[in-house]
Amino acid sequence: MSNETAKVALVTGASRGLGRNMAIALARKGVDVIGTYHSHQAEAAAARAEIEALGRKAAMLRLDTGHVSSFPAFAADLKQALAATWKRTSFDYLVNNAGIGIHAPFAETTEADFDRLMNINLKGVFFLTQTLLPLFADGGRIVNLSSGLTRFSLPGYAAYAAMKGGVEVLTRYLAKELGPRGIAVNTIAPGAIETDFGGGAVRDNKQLNAFVASVTALGRPGLPDDIGPVVASLLSEDSRWINAQRIEVSGGMFV
Numbered sequence: 010m011s012n013e014t015a016k017v018a019l020v021t022g023a024s025r026g027l028g029r030n031m032a033i034a035l036a037r038k039g040v041d042v043i044g045t046y047h048s049h050q051a052e053a054a055a056a057r058a059e060i061e062a063l064g065r066k067a068a069m070l071r072l073d074t075g076h077v078s079s080f081p082a083f084a085a086d087l088k089q090a091l092a093a094t095w096k097r098t099s100f101d102y103l104v105n106n107a108g109i110g111i112h113a114p115f116a117e118t119t120e121a122d123f124d125r126l127m128n129i130n131l132k133g134v135f136f137l138t139q140t141l142l143p144l145f146a147d148g149g150r151i152v153n154l155s156s157g158l159t160r161f162s163l164p165g166y167a168a169y170a171a172m173k174g175g176v177e178v179l180t181r182y183l184a185k186e187l188g189p190r191g192i193a194v195n196t197i198a199p200g201a202i203e204t205d206f207g208g209g210a211v212r213d214n215k216q217l218n219a220f221v222a223s224v225t226a227l228g229r230p231g232l233p234d235d236i237g238p239v240v241a242s243l244l245s246e247d248s249r250w251i252n253a254q255r256i257e258v259s260g261g262m263f264v
Contacts, residue, residue, distance in 0.1 A: 015041045015065070017100040018244065019087070021074055021137070022046070022107030024053035026204040027154070030237030031104055032056060036065040038241045043090060043100065045072035045083075045107065066094055074107045074133035075125065080140040088144060099146040102244045105134045105153045105176075110207035115167040123168050130172040135179060148191040150244050153180050155255065157200040161263040173198075177255050184253035193252040197240055200259025202231040226261025235260070 018035050022028035023044025032042045033056070042060050046053035046069055053069040060067035068090045072083050091097045108130045111122045134153060155177050158170040177196050184194040201221040203212035210217055211230050221230040239258050242248060 015039060016102060016244075017041045017043060017091070017095055017097065018102035018104060019043045019100050019141070020045070020104040020106055021072065023069070024049040024056055026206055027199065027202065027233055027236050028104070028106040029056045030233035031106060031240045032067075032237075033059060033063070034237035034241040035102075035244065036060040036063040036067070038245060039065070040102070040241070040244070041066040041095065043068045043070065043087065045070050045074075047071070047073055047107070068094055072107075072137075074137060075128040077128075077132065077136045080137055083137075084140050084144060087141070091144070099144055101146045101149045103138065103141065103145065103149070103151045104240060104244075105138065105151070107133070108154060110166075110169055112165045112207060112210075113168070114165055118168050126168050126172050130169070131175045131179075134176055138183065142187075145190075145192065151180075151183065151187075151192065151194040152240055152243055153177075153183075153194070153196045155180075155196045155198040157198050157257055157259045157262050159198060159255075160257065180255070181253045188252075193249065195243055195251060195253065196255045197236070197243065198255055198257040198259070199236050200225065200231050200257070200262040202233060202236060204233055221262070224263055225259065226264050229260065231258070231260055 018040050020028050020032045023032040024046035032044050035042055057067045057069045070086050073079055111126055153176050155173040158166045159174045159177055180194050180196045201211045218230055222228055236258055
């Protein structure tokens with residue numbers, strides 16, 4: 010695929026973890042990538058270099074998905090990047106990946122915790138997607154990130170899972186309302202993955218790691234490489250008729 014005909018994907022939270030893996034997986038599929046980062050500028054630059062080493066064009070833009078008031082300025086930055094690097098006024102794929110995890114029992118979850126989760130994991134997804142609609146190409150695709158925790162329940166994730174449940178419902182409404190523009194919208198729901206998410210607990214806590222393995226049909230926690238290629242596949246033309254779906258990628262947790 011030449012640069013002139015390449016699709017362009019926007020991946021939020023692309024400097025590390027699952028977002029970075031998704032960005033690299035897309036690049037390997039011949040997709041150019043605009044990633045966002047919150048504070049890890051050096052890691053974002055390294056991810057950009059890795060994408061470019063695969064022969065794709067890339068850009069990294071700073072974005073705080075928890076501050077809706079910053080979205081119009083981000084959209085202007087995105088528009089400028091599209092014009093400068095791609096000579097385009099639109100992009101094709103949106104991956105709403107950026108998010109945080111707060112582990113706290115329901116009885117101890119503070120309003121501040123709740124609001125932070127809401128602002129980044131649900132409100133941010135809602136209004137960033139809304140803000141970027143004028144820049145989104147007809148016939149494009151959106152993937153929203155949810156969690157296995159919306160299907161099964163583990164103590165300490167009530168607020169986090171509630172936000173992700175909201176994202177899953179939002180996905181179906183977006184699919185319905187954006188359908189006339191030929192835009193497909195789906196949800197990916199990873200299971201427990203070995204990243205630095207949530208302080209790296211699944212990766213670094215041997216007891217938790219063993220527990221996850223014990224409740225997973227395939228007998229181990231997930232790895233970033235188990236998720237990124239699924240997102241890239243879901244955004245490909247081969248998956249064009251998949252729409253309004255929640256696709257769990259958990260290796261069979263709690264089946």
